[in-house]
Structures are given as structure tokens and as C-alpha cells.
Amino acid sequence: MKPTPFAFGKRNYQLMLIGIAVLFLGLVIMSLETAPHGFGFLGLTLAPVVIMAGFIIQFFAIFHKDKK
Numbered sequence: 001m002k003p004t005p006f007a008f009g010k011r012n013y014q015l016m017l018i019g020i021a022v023l024f025l026g027l028v029i030m031s032l033e034t035a036p037h038g039f040g041f042l043g044l045t046l047a048p049v050v051i052m053a054g055f056i057i058q059f060f061a062i063f064h065k066d067k068k
Contacts, residue, residue, distance in 0.1 A: 026051035
């Protein structure tokens with residue numbers, strides 16, 4: 001495999017963009033909370049789970065290696 005000028009491969013960058021989109025989705029879900037001070041289902045349960053999923057995707061995007 002020839003060296004590339006980028007730190008990561010194409011698949012890594014695709015996974016990073018997906019992770020960023022999931023993180024953004026979690027923040028949007030958190031902003032949709034209508035309960036006072038964000039103490040509803042969206043603010044306390046769903047949004048943090050989605051945000052954690054985004055960080056996990058970012059983790060795998062950084063450490064993903066091509067099979068070649």
C-alpha cells in the first residue's frame with residue numbers, strides 16, 4: 001500500500017463524518033426538549049445515548065484500519 005498525504009483513509013473520513021452527523025443529531029434532539037430545564041425523556045435519556053453513540057463512532061473511525 002502506497003503512503004497517502006492524508007493521515008487517514010477514505011473510510012476513516014466517511015466514518016468521522018457519520019459520527020459528526022450523529023453528534024449533531026443528538027444535540028438537536030436535546031434542543032427539542034420541551035420539559036423545563038431539559039428534565040424530560042429527550043433531554044435525560046435519548047439525547048445522551050445518541051451523543052455517546054456518536055463518540056463511539058468517532059472512536060472506531062480513528063482506529064479503523066484497512067484490511068489491505
